[in-house]
Amino acid sequence: MTTLPAETLQALEGQGIELPSWAFGNSGTRFRVFGTPGTPRDPFEKIADAAQVNQYTALAPSVALHIPWDKVADYNALRAHAEDLGVALGTVNSNTFQDEDYKFGALTHHDDRIRSKAIDHHFECIDIMHATGSRDLKIWLAEGSNYPGQNDMRARQDRLQDSLQQIYARLGDDQRLVLEYKFFEPSFYHTDVPDWGTSYAQVAALGDKAMVCLDTGHHAPGTNIEFIVMQLLRLGKLGSFDFNSRFYADDDLIVGAADPFQLFRILFEVVRGGGLNNPDVAFMLDQCHNIEDKIPGQIRSVLNVQEMTARALLVDRAALDAAQASNDVLAANAVFMDAFYTDVRPALAEWRESRGLPADPMAAYAASGYQQKIAADRVGGTQAGWGA
Ligand code: PSV
Ligand code: MN
Numbered sequence: 001m002t003t004l005p006a007e008t009l010q011a012l013e014g015q016g017i018e019l020p021s022w023a024f025g026n027s028g029t030r031f032r033v034f035g036t037p038g039t040p041r042d043p044f045e046k047i048a049d050a051a052q053v054n055q056y057t058a059l060a061p062s063v064a065l066h067i068p069w070d071k072v073a074d075y076n077a078l079r080a081h082a083e084d085l086g087v088a089l090g091t092v093n094s095n096t097f098q099d100e101d102y103k104f105g106a107l108t109h110h111d112d113r114i115r116s117k118a119i120d121h122h123f124e125c126i127d128i129m130h131a132t133g134s135r136d137l138k139i140w141l142a143e144g145s146n147y148p149g150q151n152d153m154r155a156r157q158d159r160l161q162d163s164l165q166q167i168y169a170r171l172g173d174d175q176r177l178v179l180e181y182k183f184f185e186p187s188f189y190h191t192d193v194p195d196w197g198t199s200y201a202q203v204a205a206l207g208d209k210a211m212v213c214l215d216t217g218h219h220a221p222g223t224n225i226e227f228i229v230m231q232l233l234r235l236g237k238l239g240s241f242d243f244n245s246r247f248y249a250d251d252d253l254i255v256g257a258a259d260p261f262q263l264f265r266i267l268f269e270v271v272r273g274g275g276l277n278n279p280d281v282a283f284m285l286d287q288c289h290n291i292e293d294k295i296p297g298q299i300r301s302v303l304n305v306q307e308m309t310a311r312a313l314l315v316d317r318a319a320l321d322a323a324q325a326s327n328d329v330l331a332a333n334a335v336f337m338d339a340f341y342t343d344v345r346p347a348l349a350e351w352r353e354s355r356g357l358p359a360d361p362m363a364a365y366a367a368s369g370y371q372q373k374i375a376a377d378r379v380g381g382t383q384a385g386w387g388a
Contacts, residue, residue: 001346008313009351014277015309016061017243017302018090018284021070024049024295025384027252027288033385034291038374041381043070044081045374051085052295052370056361059302062090064284065132067125069095069384075131089132091178091240091284094125097142097186105143107163108156108192115163122167129175136240136282137171138213139164140180144187144194156192161205168206178239178282179203180213183220185250196228200237211239215286216255216266217246226265233273233281242286243305252288254297256304263304264340267312276309288386293371299361307344315339 004012024046026033040046047063054060063082072078082089096106096118106118125137141160145151168177181199184191193199196212203210212232219225232238245251245258256263267276275281283305289297316335323332349359358364365371 001350002314002342002344004310004314004344004347004351008310011271011276011313012306012310012348012351015059015306016283017059017305018062018064018282019050019053019060019298019302020064020066020093020284020286021046021050022066022384022386023285023287023289023298025069025386027386028290035383036293038371038378039294039383041378041383043072043078043384045378046070046384047078047082047087047089048085049295049374050298051082051087052365052368053298053302054087056299056358056365057302057306058355058357059306060087060298062088064091064093064138065089065128065134066093066095067121067128069386075128079132089134091136091138091282092125092129092132092134093138093140094122096121102142105156105192107139107141108143108160110155110159115159119163119166123170126167126170126172126175130172135174136176136178137167138178138180138240139167140182140213140215141193142186144189144191146187146189148189150189153190153192157198157202160192161202164202164206164210168210171209175209176239177203177206177210178213179210180215180218180242182215182218182250196232200232200235203237203239211280212237213240213242214238215242215244215250216262217242217244217250217252217286221248225262226269229266229269229275230273233269233275236280238273238275238281240282240284242284243301244285244287252286254287254289254292254304255285255301256308260304260308261340263308264311267305267308268315268336268339271309271312271315272317276313295371296362296365299365303361307348310344310348311339311342314342314344 024040026039050063096102101114109115179199181193183194199212243255245253247258320335353359
């Protein structure tokens with residue numbers, strides 16, 4: 001069995017991956033949203049399910065909220081509920097994509113009334129962040145156009161910067177803004193924040209408390225995502241990850257499911273660039289579990305990140321440096337691949353047990369009876385869904 005060096009285990013011990021509250025609600029495609037027995041009916045039940053993931057893995061200490069999906073009357077009560085269950089409330093995600101007013105834009109809109117309404121929504125999110133103790137405000141904009149000539153793309157960039165400046169000015173000293181990019185959808189011709197460069201240009205003009213959010217599902221096929229990770233770390237602007245995986249579009253599948261090697265390459269750049277256990281870089285999941293059970297889906301996800309981080313930490317950096325310095329292309333590649341092909345699962349299982357955790361969190365959760373209990377208890381009410 002591969003043994004993991006003490007410094008690798010130490011690095012892994014500090015790892016925390018934030019879970020999205022919406023992963024615990026029902027989700028689907030435009031064709032069908034399937035319900036699952038036991039799906040949470042409110043944010044309190046979503047937090048309870050998220051706490052299960054942390055209980056079996058010690059990898060998921062916080063939960064991201066989406067506003068208005070996770071609006072509650074008393075955020076102090078939600079915070080206390082989370083803390084009682086051993087987790088914290090994390091990033092607050094704003095939402096300017098489900099209101100009729102935002103059909104043609106929100107923070108970029110030419111109509112001052114609509115743009116002000118979208119800015120005010122972010123002010124409300126910041127107020128919520130003060131109550132929940134959240135540090136990060138994450139902004140993803142569903143804005144753009146479908147047809148050439150439809151919009152003045154440049155004027156929209158200017159209005160976006162103005163809107164972001166107003167939001168930025170409202171942040172508390174310890175709060176941050178992270179701006180997520182996505183190259184298409186729901187707009188298909190142009191998107192106002194399509195790529196890391198646009199996000200970087202927008203946040204760099206704001207100041208130190210504004211960073212880029214990299215969602216691994218938001219790139220064109222074939223994009224070298226680890227290059228972007230390297231560059232943003234180099235520029236000190238990698239604020240957060242939304243981890244998931246994709247085969248075709250923004251599939252929001254389990255991270256590491258579609259392309260484990262890509263996850264390895266990303267995490268290697270994280271490790272090399274000083275992004276691991278760096279408070280400036282938040283690790284989050286942004287996933288939907290359309291057909292699989294949601295809690296084990298999230299457990300599988302954080303384990304995938306942990307396993308691939310362990311492998312990335314195993315890369316023999318001295319050997320890699322030497323091979324690179326001597327232009328030994330194949331030796332350098334072999335060092336890299338050796339780490340990727342190392343099965344760290346038995347060593348991680350043993351390490352978990354040594355820390356009082358189940359060796360196999362998936363099996364431990366399945367045996368716990370929690371899934372059956374929520375299916376029996378959560379009868380009546382309206383199940384939470386992506387978008388509610
Ligand atoms: C947009 O596709 C996105 O990645 C943003 O992070 C949203 O907030 C999230 O999905 C909603 O699931
Ligand atoms: Mn995302």
